[in-house]
Amino acid sequence: TGLDSQGRSTVDILSHAPGVQLIALFSPEHGLAGRNDEKISSAKDPATGLPVHSLYGETLRPTDEMLKGIDALVFDVQDAGVRFYTYTTTMAYCIEEAAKRNIAFFVLDRPNPLGGEIxxxxxxxxxxxxxxxxxxLPxxxxxxxxxxxxxxxxxxxIGADxxxxxMKNWHRNYFFESTGTRWIPxxxxxxxxxxxxxxxGIEILQNAGVSVGRGxxxxxxxxxxxxxxxxxVAAALNERHLAGLHFAAKPFIPIVGLxxxxxxxxxxxRITDRYRVRAMSMGMETAIILHRLYPQQFDPEKLLLLxxxxxxxxxxxxxxxxxxIVASWSADLTAFDQIRRKYFLYK
Structure with missing residues (x-):
């Protein structure tokens, strides 16, 4: 997912950059191109011939062998802006391993698709x-x-270098569409x-036996x-008048997955106003309705992991x-907001 505005990959750019010797690639959960949905094996990149070390296979962290001869690690991956999306953990593990070995760590920043305000x-x-x-984190x-x-x-x-x-010209009130760039899944x-x-707000439901549309x-x-x-369920959710959202019955048959x-x-x-959507509030409302209507099938305890x-x-x-429930988060969110502001790079 690391592409420039012309669609050229960071791998290609760095492999041709003067004064840079690209010696290894590392892939997170969904592989270099973000297209895999299973454990990833280490392999060789067909375009460059470089080793591609999987950080979602036998190990979740780069090892001594993987980092041999490396002066700097460069992280360029599109994030989802959500705590349980694993790319942030992979980045953190890499920062930790780089710090242990005095390897410089560079992050090529990318937009948070959910903006930087909420x-x-x-x-x-x-x-x-x-x-x-x-x-x-919240x-x-x-x-x-x-x-x-x-x-x-x-x-x-961590104390890494x-x-x-x-980025240039990104603002905290931007959703991804505001950037004018193409969304690369x-x-x-x-x-x-x-x-x-x-x-x-939708993904949290899957562990409790709800298909979230995969497949x-x-x-x-x-x-x-x-x-x-x-x-x-759609009628019950619409009765809650959730800001920026409308719900309609739609049966479906997944072709893979749950x-x-x-x-x-x-x-x-359906989103009617994305600036007003609070996905976690929607998730709580949905979980409450499912637990009330289907207590034998839907167990909120199974939502704990995410x-x-x-x-x-x-x-x-x-x-x-x-x-x-949402109000009970308020004090923690206020405290976190004060912490996160120390690290703002954009207005």
Whole structure:
């Protein structure tokens, strides 16, 4: 996903740059091109002949052997702006390994597709850090990947020789469309900017047995299950009058993934005003409705891995109204907002 405005890859640019010897490539969860949806094996890049070291296979971190002879690591990957999207963890692990070996680390900054103003969702509990949650952040953290690298390096006391190459002309109120550049899907299912806006609130449902549209034409723009009545759920969500959103029944049959080949009662999500959308509020409302209507099929406890906050799960299980759950995040979000502002590179 590292391409310039003319569609030329960073790999190609660096391999022809004067004074630069490109000696290895590293691939995150979805591979160099963002097209894989399974574990990645290390391989050789056909264009350059260079080794491609997988950081989503036998290891999640670069090893001594992988880093041999390297003076600098360059990270150029489009992020999703969501805590559990694993590219940020891969970046953080690479920063840590670079710091241990006195290797300089460069981040070529890219837009946060969700903008840089809004933060939402619960904070990750301190005891729940893992590959889908490297550091205590809210689900939507409102930082670019470069700003986030600075936060990780300082707040997690990594101490790497970190250099962020800032963008020109990006502003915090920009969604991706505002940049005028073409959306390159950073992973197979994050195909559209609309899907990226809805992703944080839809993706959390999958571990509880809800298809989030993987295996359809519009992943993260719909959700469903064989046991779900789309008309019933869409009506219940529309009664909540969620800002910037409208819901409609839409059955679907995934061709791969969860419920592959099965007809799912589904709900399509339409964005009417992306600036007003609060995807995590939508996710809470949806989880509450599914738990109320289908208590035997939908267990909020299974949302814990991605939500990463035990108090939020307990509130969902006890039937706490969504607005109260969202309000319970307020103090943590205010404190985080003060921290993140120290690392702003853009206005």
């Amino acid at each position: 933060v939402e969702g619960p904070m990750l509990d301190m005891d729940k850090t893992n590959f889908v949650g490297y550091f205590p 689900v939507r953290y409102g930082l670019t990947i470069g700003e986030l690298a600075q936060l990780f390096n300082a707040e997690n006391h 970190l250099h962020v190459i800032a 950073p992973s197979p299912n994050l195909r559209t900017t609309k899907g990226s806006v809805l992703y944080p 359809t034409e519009t992943p993260f723009e719909e959700f469903g299950a064989p046991w779900l009545n789309g008309d019933e 419920y592959s080949g099965q007809r799912c009662g589904g709900v399509a999500v 939500i990463g906050n035990s108090d939020t799960i307990q509130q969902l299980q006890s039937g706490t109204p969504a607005e109260k």
